[in-house]
Amino acid sequence: MVQTILGRRAHPQQGFRSALGITRLGKRFGEERLEGARRRALTLGAYSDKSLESILRQGLERTAVPEPQELELYFEHENIRGSDYYR
Secondary structure: OHHHHHHOOOOHHHHHHHHHHHHHHHHHHOHHHHHHHHHHHHHHOOOOHHHHHHHHHHOHHHOOOOOOOOOOOOOOOOOOOOHHHHO
16 A cells, blocks of 8 residues: 555655554554555555545445446437437
């Protein structure tokens, strides 16, 4: 997680505070819970110490990450022009 945070910054020094925050979370909540929160955060694309803290406070690291649902965006309606209209 720390490597990801440092790698996403233009200057790695900008991520040092987040890295220290993650270390503090490990001491506060325990390494095992932090590891679960880290896995969940990376799966969801939440790359910050604040996201990790939120996951830990709510106990979400103990629950499974919901599967992404496919959305059906196509539907028929008389007022919607089809692709033929634009040719």
